[in-house]
Amino acid sequence: MTLLFNSDPVRGASFAALMAQSLPDLAVRIGADSVEGAQVRYLLTWEAPRDLFDRYPNLELVLSLGAGVDQFDLAAFPPGVRLVRLVDEDLGLMMRDYVCMAVLGCLRQLPDYMGQQRAGVWQELPLRMARDTRVGILGLGHLGRAVAMGLAPFGFALSGHSRSPQDLPGLRCLHGPAGLETLLAQSDILVCLLPLTPETRGVLDDALFAKLPRGAALVHVGRGAQLDPQALLGALNSGQLARAVLDVTAPEPLPPGDPLWAHPRVIVTPHIACQTRPEALARHVTQVLRAHLQGQSLPGLVQTDRGY
Numbered sequence: 001m002t003l004l005f006n007s008d009p010v011r012g013a014s015f016a017a018l019m020a021q022s023l024p025d026l027a028v029r030i031g032a033d034s035v036e037g038a039q040v041r042y043l044l045t046w047e048a049p050r051d052l053f054d055r056y057p058n059l060e061l062v063l064s065l066g067a068g069v070d071q072f073d074l075a076a077f078p079p080g081v082r083l084v085r086l087v088d089e090d091l092g093l094m095m096r097d098y099v100c101m102a103v104l105g106c107l108r109q110l111p112d113y114m115g116q117q118r119a120g121v122w123q124e125l126p127l128r129m130a131r132d133t134r135v136g137i138l139g140l141g142h143l144g145r146a147v148a149m150g151l152a153p154f155g156f157a158l159s160g161h162s163r164s165p166q167d168l169p170g171l172r173c174l175h176g177p178a179g180l181e182t183l184l185a186q187s188d189i190l191v192c193l194l195p196l197t198p199e200t201r202g203v204l205d206d207a208l209f210a211k212l213p214r215g216a217a218l219v220h221v222g223r224g225a226q227l228d229p230q231a232l233l234g235a236l237n238s239g240q241l242a243r244a245v246l247d248v249t250a251p252e253p254l255p256p257g258d259p260l261w262a263h264p265r266v267i268v269t270p271h272i273a274c275q276t277r278p279e280a281l282a283r284h285v286t287q288v289l290r291a292h293l294q295g296q297s298l299p300g301l302v303q304t305d306r307g308y
Contacts, residue, residue, distance in 0.1 A: 002027045003285070004035055004056075006045035007065055011278060015044075018282035023289060044285065047071050053078055061292060063285060065276060067091055067143065070196035070223060074304040084288050085308070087300035090280040092146030098273035099147045099191055099219060102245040104154070105267070106189050106217035107133055111243040115264025131155040136187030139194040139222065140166050140173065141308070143274075147191060159183050163306075184211040189219065195308035196223035204228060209235040215242045221273045224250030229260060236265055247273045 003019070003026055005012040012030035019028050029035040040056045046065040049055060053076070062072070064085045077083060105111065109125045116123060133156055137144050140162040148158055152170045159172040161183045166173045174183050184190070190212060194200045204220065205228040218241060220227055227250065235241040243265040249258075252271055260266050284299070291298050302308060 001025065001041050002029060002035060002039045003042040003044060003289075004032070004040045005030045006032060006043060014278040015282055015285075018278060019285065022282060022286040026289065042289065044281075048073075052076075053081065061288070061298075063288060065281070067274065068195060068223060069302050069308065070225075074302070077304060082298065083302040083304065084298055085300045085302055086276060086281070086284055087142055088276075088280040088284045090277060091274045092142055094274045095143045095193075095221065096146045096150035098247065099193075099221060100150045100154075102219040102221075102247075102267075103135060103151060103156070103189055103191065104130075105245060106219065106243055109243065111245065111265045111267050114267065119264070129155075131157075133157070134159065134186050134188045135191065136161065136183040136189070137171075137191045137193060138183075139192070140168065140171075141193070141195070144193045147193065156189075159186065181211065184208065185213070187212055187216060189217045191219045192222040192226060194222045194226060196225055197306070197308065201225050202228055204232070206231040206234065209240055212240070214240055216240075217242055218244040218246075220244065221247045224248040224252055229258075233259060233263070236263060243267075245269075247271055 005015055005028055009030050016028040016030060019026055037055045038058055041058055042061045042063065043056060043059060044063045044065060048062065053059065059081050062081060062083045064083065067086050069083055069085050072083060074083070107128060107130060112125055135151060135156045135158050137148055137160040140160045144160060145168060148160055148168060148171045151158060158170065159174060161174045161180050163175065165175045192204060194203065203226050209231060232244060236244065245267045246260065247269045248271055249268065254260060254268060260268055287299050
C-alpha cells in the first residue's frame with residue numbers, strides 16, 4: 001500500500017522515517033512525480049489538483065495536512081473516497097497556548113500598549129480583572145474545547161457556541177441562532193474558532209460586531225475568509241471594538257500597506273497558532289490508517305454535508 005506525501009520534501013523525509021517505524025509495510029512516496037498515480041491509495045496533502053480523482057483512480061483516503069478542509073471541493077469527492085482532517089493533541093495544546101496569550105493580552109490591553117510604544121506614549125490604561133470579563137468561544141470542536149479548558153483557571157466567565165447542543169464542564173454551552181445572540185451580547189472578548197463553511201464565510205461582519213458589548217475585543221483564529229476586514233476597521237475606529245488579535249487573514253500573507261498592519265490596536269501574527277510537527281502528523285496518520293485497515297471509525301473523518 002502506498003501513501004503519497006504531497007508537500008515539502010524535507011518535511012516529508014522526516015515524516016517517512018517516522019512512518020517506517022510505525023507502519024513498515026506502508027510505502028511513503030514524496031512528491032507527485034515519485035509514483036504512478038494508480039499505485040496511490042492514500043494522499044497526504046494540503047491542497048488537491050482539479051484532476052485529483054482521475055490522477056489517482058484507486059484513492060481511498062485523502063488526509064489533510066491541517067485541521068481545516070475548506071481548501072477541498074467536498075462536492076467532488078466520489079462515494080468511495082473519504083476525507084480526514086488532522087486531529088492531534090498537540091494542535092489543541094498549541095491553540096490553547098495561543099488563545100490564552102491573546103485573550104490575556106486583550107484583557108491587559110497589550111495591543112493598546114504596543115500602539116502606545118510605537119507612538120512613544122507612556123500612559124496607564126484602566127485595569128480589568130479576569131473574573132469580571134466574559135469570554136465567548138465560537139466553535140466547540142477539538143480546538144475550541146482545548147481553549148475553554150486552558151482559559152478556565154484564569155477565572156473568566158466562559159461561554160461557548162456550537163451548531164449542536166454540547167455539555168462541557170466549566171463552560172456555559174449555547175447552540176442555535178438564539179444561543180448565538182446570547183453569546184454575542186455577553187462576550188467582552190470573542191474568540192472565533194469556527195471552521196470555514198458557506199454559512200461561516202464573512203460571518204465576522206458589521207452585524208455581528210454590533211451585537212457585541214461596546215468596547216469588546218476579537219481574537220480570530222478560525223479562517224481568514226470569515227472576517228470582513230472593512231467591518232473590523234470600522235468597528236475599531238468607532239469604538240465598538242477596542243482591540244483585535246488576528247492569526248488568520250484573507251489573503252495570506254496580508255498585503256503590504258494593508259491598514260491592519262499599522263492599526264494601533266491590532267496584533268497580526270502569520271497563521272502560527274498551530275503548526276504541524278512531523279511527529280504529530282505521523283502519529284495521526286498511523287492511527288487513521290490502522291483504523292481504516294481494521295474497518296473502524298476514522299479519527300478526524302469529515303462529514304462532507306457539514307464541511308468539517
